[in-house]
Amino acid sequence: MKNVAIIGAGITGLSSAFYAQKNGNSVKIFEKMDRVGGVMHSVHKNGFIFETGPSTGSVSLPEVTELYEDLGIKDLLEEAPSVAGNRYILKHGKLRPLPSGLVSGLTTPLFSWKDKFGMPFEPFRKRGTDPNENLSTMVRRRLGQSILDYAIDPFVSGVYAGNPDVMIPKYALPKLYNLEQDHGSFIRGAIAKMKEPKPERNKKATKKVFSTKGGLSVLAEHLEQAIGKENFVLGKNPVVVPENGKYKILAGEDSYGPFDNVIFTAGASHVFEALPCAQEKFPGASEVLYAKVSEVAIGFKKWEGVPLNGFGALMPSKEHRNILGILYMSTLFENRAPKGGALLSVFVGGLRHPDFMDLPEDKFREMVSKDVADIMQIPHMEPDLFEVTHHAEAIPQYDLKTPVREEAYKGIEKEYPGILMGGNGIDGIGMAKRIAQGRDLANRV
Ligand SMILES: Cc1cc2nc3c(=O)[nH]c(=O)nc-3n(C[C@H](O)[C@H](O)[C@H](O)COP(=O)(O)OP(=O)(O)OC[C@H]3O[C@@H](n4cnc5c(N)ncnc54)[C@H](O)[C@@H]3O)c2cc1C
Incomplete structure (x- = not known):
């Protein structure tokens, strides 16, 4: 049995803590926010359930299904209906289905x-x-x-x-x-x-789009409960200090440890907050370009726009729209909007428009509303819910900085035996990859 500290309580940290504990180790999770789940966060308001972070994941790896099974909540794993296979792309102002086979590939007006x-x-x-x-x-x-x-x-x-x-x-x-x-x-x-x-x-990897019944926060809550609330230190910035081949963690006034292992799962920009000891030798660990994303939950108690028979719609750069895409959340998952209504999740910004989140609130709302009303053919754009969440560091990009980051992460692990480096700065950003990495880190303990 090892004494394991985990930095970060997003889906990666929670999965690694859950499996490290399941493997017989004792765990302590340090999270700087005062809640668990990281960017995964569901909100109930006005009859709608919306996400402020990831909206869905893909069951692209067996680890997703297995996490729900191992938690004993398989019944809460909600896979989207087959209609989610329809995906739309905007071309010349019209939504066109993305082809899914030979015939539609030949007839689609999307490609030359x-x-x-x-x-x-x-x-x-x-x-x-x-x-x-x-x-x-x-x-x-x-x-x-x-x-x-x-x-x-x-x-x-x-x-x-x-x-x-x-x-x-x-x-x-x-x-x-x-x-x-x-x-x-x-x-x-x-x-x-x-x-x-x-x-x-591999049969457990259905490739379907998934969430948890009631929103992704429900998954975080179950993980928190299974791990044990007493094993979390929330709302404090942990600092890892190497000491006699093990690690002590200072958080606020308190000191914890010694720990045999420290699993780092926060984003790449946060490495040196928790591991200042590694900064001088491995500066490349926080070399990362983030896309900024504003996520807008738009709800209607009565839906009057185009039929929401799909996963959602994406806007190619060539179309010069202000929004990046729209997910049809109430089609994908149950109880996200009142009966007869609709919930859309709209993404804005990204590398295309990094400055949009700095716009005044009313200008931002006007810009998004105009695009959404036009694309979705909504006659009266008077939503019953309009909630904006800005993420200044939403998605790490896997660009030319990636190998620099990967090398630095490996260097830290070598220099400090027992420290294991994870988080969405390496190995991919998707929910399935995060769950699989968390489990892998736990197994490496
Ligand atoms: C707006 C948005 C939409 C997305 N949509 C999708 C989607 O639809 N599908 C999909 O598959 N993926 C999506 N993603 C990506 C996916 O959600 C993330 O890659 C994944 O949730 C990251 O999980 P994580 O645990 O690695 O990191 P996080 O969720 O970021 O968790 C890291 C945790 O570490 C904490 N932390 C940071 N610094 C410290 C520190 N110094 N000490 C202690 N704790 C610290 C943070 O507070 C946070 O709680 C989306 C991401 C965003 C932001």
């Missing part, structure tokens, strides 16, 4: 004929040789400009609030990068992957 007819030749195009190539160049080279503009660009702003000119596939999309590197082509690689035998456990 040149790129549609060029698709069968993708396997014969030359393999990329530059590991630092950005996503735009890679996609233009293999698939064509229109696919970059009307599929990849909106995807990147929808998931990372990012920019494909800045994103480096080797770090941000390693699976895609490796398809080309290992098989010479996305299509050939995808076919080879489909043929590979899969372990039975």
Whole structure:
């Protein structure tokens, strides 16, 4: 049994604490806010349940389902209905379905004929040789400009609030990068992957969109309860001090430890708040570019706009809109809006418009309302809920700074045995990746 300290009580920290404890260790979690969950936060207001941070996750790894199972709350795992497979992209002011098969791929007005007819030749195009190539160049080279503009660009702003000119596939999309590197082509690689035998456990990765019944905070609350409230130190900034091969933690007036292990799970910009001892030797650990995101929950008790039959809609850069995307939350999950009403989650800012969150409140509201009313064809834009949450450090970008950060994290682990480095600065940002990393860190103890 080891004495383990965890820095940060977001989904990564909570998962690592839960599994470290399950493995027989004793845990203490240090969180600077006075609540658990990190950016994961659900709010009940006026008959709506909205998220101020992540709205959904993807069951892309078995660890997601297993976390709910291991917590004994499998019944609370809420997977979106199959209609969530419909995704819309704005082109010339109209929402167009993103093609999902051969026929829709050929008939879609989203892509040019040149790129549609060029698709069968993708396997014969030359393999990329530059590991630092950005996503735009890679996609233009293999698939064509229109696919970059009307599929990849909106995807990147929808998931990372990012920019494909800045994103480096080797770090941000390693699976895609490796398809080309290992098989010479996305299509050939995808076919080879489909043929590979899969372990039975992978069946738990349904690829569906998920949340927790009642909102993602319910998952955080269950984790907090399972770990034991007495094992949390909330509302204080912890400082880790190496001492005789172990670690002491100072938080406020109090000192805790000694700990055999310290698991760091806060964001990359916070490394040296908790680990000042590592700053001089490993400055690269907090080299990170964040996308700013404003998340706007817009609720209507009576919905009069376009049918909300899908996951949501994304706005390509080429369309020059102020908003990045809209998620149809009340379609995805139950009880998010009163019956007959709707809840939308609208994303604004990102690397495209980093200054929008500095606009005066009324200007910001007017700008968002105008875009949403127009795109969703809402005749009377008089919502019953309009809640804005600004995140100045929302999504870390997996750009050219990533290898610098990764090297520094590895250096810290080597210099300070027992310290384990995690958080969304490495290994991906999605909820599934966060849960899997938390569990992996616990197993490394
Ligand atoms: C607006 C927004 C929308 C998103 N949407 C989605 C989505 O739809 N789907 C998806 O899969 N992902 C989404 N993401 C990404 C995903 O939510 C995050 O990557 C994930 O929740 C991060 O979890 P975490 O535990 O690693 O970090 P966090 O949730 O950031 O938790 C880190 C914790 O560490 C604490 N902390 C910081 N510094 C210190 C310190 N010095 N000492 C102690 N504690 C500290 C913080 O207070 C925080 O509680 C979204 C993110 C944002 C911001």
